[in-house]
Amino acid sequence: MGLGQTHGRLLCMLCLTFGFFIVELVVSRVTASLAMLSDSFHMLSDVIALTVALVAVRFAEKTQATSKNTFGWIRAEVMGALVNAVFLTALCFTILLEAVERYADPHEIENPRVVVWVGVAGLLINLLGLFLFHGHAGAGGHGHSHGGHTHGGHSHGGHSHKNYEKSDKLARKEAEEEACNLMVKSNCGQAGDQAVQIESDVILSRNLNVQMNGDVSLEQLEQSSETAAQLNMRGVFLHVLGDALGSVIVVVNALIFTFVWRPCHGEETCTNPCYNSHCSDHQHTHSEVHSLSNATGGVVSAAGPCWVLYLDPTLCVIMVVILLYTTFPLLKESALILLQTVPKQIDMQRLDGKLRSLEGVLAVHELHIWQLAGSRIIATAHVKCHDPASYMDIAKRIKSFFHDEGIHATTVQPEFSSDATESSVSECELPCYSRCAPKLCCETNRKSGSESEALVGTEDSSSQGTPQQHTVSWNIQQEPEAALQTHMESTV
Amino acid sequence: MGRYTGKTCRLIFMLVITVVFFVAEIVAGYAGNSIALVSDSFNMLSDMVSLCVGLLSARLSRRRGSARCSYGLARVEVVGALSNAVFLAALLFSISAEAIKRLTRPERIDDPFLVLVVGSLGLAVNVVGLFIFQDCRWMCGRARRAAGEKSEEKTVMNGEAGPLAHQAESQQKDTNQSDGQPLNIRGVLLHVLNDALGSVVVVVASVLFYVWPDDANAPCNWKCYVDPSLTLVMVAIILISAAPLMKETTSILLQMSPPDLTVATILEDVSRLAAVVSVHEVHVWELVKDRNVATLHVKVNSEFGKSELRSLYAQIREVFHKAGIHSVTIQVEISDDELDGSLCSNPCMSTGCLKLSCCPTEPTFASGNKGNQSHSLGEVSVDMVDGTKNVLRERDTKQLKGKPTETTKF
Numbered sequence: 033m034g035l036g037q038t039h040g041r042l043l044c045m046l047c048l049t050f051g052f053f054i055v056e057l058v059v060s061r062v063t064a065s066l067a068m069l070s071d072s073f074h075m076l077s078d079v080i081a082l083t084v085a086l087v088a089v090r091f092a093e094k095t096q097a098t099s100k101n102t103f104g105w106i107r108a109e110v111m112g113a114l115v116n117a118v119f120l121t122a123l124c125f126t127i128l129l130e131a132v133e134r135y136a137d138p139h140e141i142e143n144p145r146v147v148v149w150v151g152v153a154g155l156l157i158n159l160l161g162l163f164l165f166h167g168h169a170g171a172g173g174h175g176h177s178h179g180g181h182t183h184g185g186h187s188h189g190g191h192s193h194k195n196y197e198k199s200d201k202l203a204r205k206e207a208e209e210e211a212c213n214l215m216v217k218s219n220c221g222q223a224g225d226q227a228v229q230i231e232s233d234v235i236l237s238r239n240l241n242v243q244m245n246g247d248v249s250l251e252q253l254e255q256s257s258e259t260a261a262q263l264n265m266r267g268v269f270l271h272v273l274g275d276a277l278g279s280v281i282v283v284v285n286a287l288i289f290t291f292v293w294r295p296c297h298g299e300e301t302c303t304n305p306c307y308n309s310h311c312s313d314h315q316h317t318h319s320e321v322h323s324l325s326n327a328t329g330g331v332v333s334a335a336g337p338c339w340v341l342y343l344d345p346t347l348c349v350i351m352v353v354i355l356l357y358t359t360f361p362l363l364k365e366s367a368l369i370l371l372q373t374v375p376k377q378i379d380m381q382r383l384d385g386k387l388r389s390l391e392g393v394l395a396v397h398e399l400h401i402w403q404l405a406g407s408r409i410i411a412t413a414h415v416k417c418h419d420p421a422s423y424m425d426i427a428k429r430i431k432s433f434f435h436d437e438g439i440h441a442t443t444v445q446p447e448f449s450s451d452a453t454e455s456s457v458s459e460c461e462l463p464c465y466s467r468c469a470p471k472l473c474c475e476t477n478r479k480s481g482s483e484s485e486a487l488v489g490t491e492d493s494s495s496q497g498t499p500q501q502h503t504v505s506w507n508i509q510q511e512p513e514a515a516l517q518t519h520m521e522s523t524v
Numbered sequence: 525m526g527r528y529t530g531k532t533c534r535l536i537f538m539l540v541i542t543v544v545f546f547v548a549e550i551v552a553g554y555a556g557n558s559i560a561l562v563s564d565s566f567n568m569l570s571d572m573v574s575l576c577v578g579l580l581s582a583r584l585s586r587r588r589g590s591a592r593c594s595y596g597l598a599r600v601e602v603v604g605a606l607s608n609a610v611f612l613a614a615l616l617f618s619i620s621a622e623a624i625k626r627l628t629r630p631e632r633i634d635d636p637f638l639v640l641v642v643g644s645l646g647l648a649v650n651v652v653g654l655f656i657f658q659d660c661r662w663m664c665g666r667a668r669r670a671a672g673e674k675s676e677e678k679t680v681m682n683g684e685a686g687p688l689a690h691q692a693e694s695q696q697k698d699t700n701q702s703d704g705q706p707l708n709i710r711g712v713l714l715h716v717l718n719d720a721l722g723s724v725v726v727v728v729a730s731v732l733f734y735v736w737p738d739d740a741n742a743p744c745n746w747k748c749y750v751d752p753s754l755t756l757v758m759v760a761i762i763l764i765s766a767a768p769l770m771k772e773t774t775s776i777l778l779q780m781s782p783p784d785l786t787v788a789t790i791l792e793d794v795s796r797l798a799a800v801v802s803v804h805e806v807h808v809w810e811l812v813k814d815r816n817v818a819t820l821h822v823k824v825n826s827e828f829g830k831s832e833l834r835s836l837y838a839q840i841r842e843v844f845h846k847a848g849i850h851s852v853t854i855q856v857e858i859s860d861d862e863l864d865g866s867l868c869s870n871p872c873m874s875t876g877c878l879k880l881s882c883c884p885t886e887p888t889f890a891s892g893n894k895g896n897q898s899h900s901l902g903e904v905s906v907d908m909v910d911g912t913k914n915v916l917r918e919r920d921t922k923q924l925k926g927k928p929t930e931t932t933k934f
Contacts, residue, residue, distance in 0.1 A: 076617075099788055100780055103807060107777070107778050114606070123618070370777045371593065400595060402594065414853065420830065424857075444853075444855050448833065472851050473811050
């Protein structure tokens with residue numbers, strides 16, 4: 033679904049909803065109906081949600097990096113999704129509170145017929161909205177499965193054969209040129225043409241393989257690359273769904289009210305027995321009527337049946353439960369992206385282990401993987417190698433490794449340890465000043481002090497060892513004062 | 525102890541007070557048959573929700589990095605503050621809807637004395653809350669300064685003796701930067717402020733009804749309009765106070781560069797270093813306030829030995845350190861081709877990956893200072909490098925053809 037299409041749909045729905053809001057406002061003024069007024073505010077909340085989504089989409093179109101935002105604005109859609117999800121949760125909360133109040137103090141509906149008609153009109157508009165945004169609700173789930181499959185798609189390119197065949201020639205040529213360029217850069221000063229030729233062939237074939245995988249996974253990733261936009265639209269869809277459910281409740285309630293409720297008419301002596309809860313302010317009328325009926329001994333008609341008055345809050349509570357149940361996954365997903373957690377489909381420990389097992393890589397630390405938006409995943413790592421001369425080769429291998437994992441934006445910092453001792457292998461050679469510790473992104477291993485060396489030595493006995501050992505590096509290796517601080521914090 | 529303990533203690537204390545008052549108000553409302561009290565108690569309920577969110581984020585944000593969150597959960601505070609702000613906005617929306625309904629159909633307060641009493645109690649609770657969350661700033665600042673002096677020891681970077689002159693400078697920065705309240709507390713503070721102003725409105729309205737009592741059957745006069753109109757004024761005040769918090773949290777969550785830094789200046793400083801040919805793929809962002817992270821690719825022009833690389837790293841880190849960025853990841857690319865000044869020598873596998881990289885329309889903050897065409901880093905303008913015979917570049921420019929240079933001002 034193109035960006036323009038999304039844009040158009042949002043704008044269309046926004047205009048429709050706003051127009052209907054105005055209509056409902058006018059009708060409520062004319063009929064002096066409070067229920068109409070509150071329903072119009074539901075429409076207004078819809079308008080707000082649509083506006084937030086629209087602003088997010090407009091922002092996210094600017095994907096160029098600028099001085100203000102070096103990543104471009106693509107994250108705006110995830111933000112829009114989070115804002116909409118929290119907004120919806122808060123609205124559910126207020127609806128719940130209103131429903132509880134209604135239980136304590138039930139109201140009759142005035143002008144039920146007008147409410148029915150306007151409610152049906154609102155329902156139609158919301159159904160149209162649901163239809164417009166429907167593709168995103170289910171597709172949100174699909175987005176996940178695609179994201180999960182990208183990893184599989186990398187290693188076994190079985191899909192999209194036609195894509196591969198079409199771009200086969202192009203891919204070959206591109207790979208060749210890329211290999212040549214990189215060869216020129218990294219291997220100046222090495223053996224003669226022969227060696228270069230052989231090596232470039234090897235690299236060509238490897239590149240080609242990688243290229244194949246790249247094309248295959250690319251298609252899958254393209255499909256899931258709309259996940260950010262899908263999140264945003266899911267937020268909108270949920271708002272419209274909430275509104276639709278609200279309209280359904282209004283219509284059902286008004287219909288039942290019209291046909292089942294026997295109201296009190298002005299001329300008869302009539303009581304409303306439903307207003308006899310302990311919370312009522314009408315207690316005095318109840319006792320008055322009681323004495324009246326005793327006095328006259330006649331029949332006093334009662335308005336009823338009472339359960340009709342409790343129908344509205346009950347349905348509201350059910351609606352709130354449904355909405356919260358469907359909103360929570362969206363809330364969680366967008367929050368996890370914004371918190372810069374590792375994306376679901378990536379297993380950090382396994383990745384770390386495989387990275388360490390690459391040829392030429394001595395140690396890996398400060399590995400960070402996070403999701404910018406959708407399928408744009410970013411990784412940074414510090415890699416310790418033997419010497420700079422062979423580094424560009426290793427760099428190429430590392431990039432290809434990350435590419436296979438679905439991470440295409442990486443920054444790899446090479447470090448070359450001055451001594452080959454084991455203890456220095458997994459320390460960062462290049463930290464900032466020691467006093468900058470609280471301002472680092474994360475508290476990790478610091479310069480060699482006796483304490484950290486001891487910690488490092490014990491767990492790094494085999495630097496190519498099992499992934500299990502090395503994952504602990506995030507937790508254990510800390511600057512001593514930082515460790516003390518965290519210990520004290522955790523006792524609170 | 526750090527201010528972390530102080531923060532959660534205050535939150536827990538406020539939560540306890542709010543729960544107690546909420547229960548008291550509900551009981552009083554049911555006992556006294558007043559709907560108004562019951563609905564006022566729900567304000568306390570929303571306060572409790574925001575306090576719980578604040579408490580949860582304060583606790584979670586202390587967690588270390590793990591395999592699921594490589595940066596730890598430091599950002600939970602930011603997300604929690606944003607959620608509190610949006611939650612507050614939604615509450616304000618429904619409050620203003622109620623107020624507008626009241627304006628169209630005004631009602632009088634039935635039992636002004638009871639409402640006055642409970643309203644004043646609520647106001648007292650909220651003022652206590654405001655006071656609790658406000659106090660610590662000057663005290664904390666003094667404590668931190670003292671701690672900073674104590675821990676000033678050798679400043680060594682990269683195994684070499686770094687310049688010692690920056691001690692005073694960074695200490696200065698410390699005290700300047702930590703003056704604002706933590707975001708977490710600011711979110712909760714807004715909720716408490718909302719409640720406090722609401723109580724003020726309740727007290728004012730009930731005082732009016734108490735001092736000038738109305739006949740129960742008389743139509744509603746001007747006094748009935750005081751409550752809703754004051755409520756709308758209150759909504760406006762709180763929205764204005766919430767705006768800076770929302771702006772700050774969104775700028776952190778959108779990965780914007782820190783507001784007091786000019787990326788262009790940093791780039792210029794880095795590219796002026798002797799060994800650097802060009803710099804590209806620069807990203808600077810805030811993890812949370814005062815914790816900035818940067819990544820960049822640096823092109824150097826010859827085979828480097830370990831010590832040259834080390835000193836290059838030291839120089840680059842020094843530049844970033846002066847700018848206040850202490851977590852930097854530098855990708856070094858060794859390139860001999862001067863013409864290829866600013867393109868990545870180590871890109872991902874194919875150009876198709878550009879779409880899936882962090883920034884698909886790949887502008888490069890190119891600064892060639894070795895006789896290449898130098899591009900102004902200036903404002904926000906982003907210039908594309910002209911195509912040459914290099915096939916890699918041709919492919920790139922083909923992809924990027926049609927995207928004009930843009931100056932985007934935020």
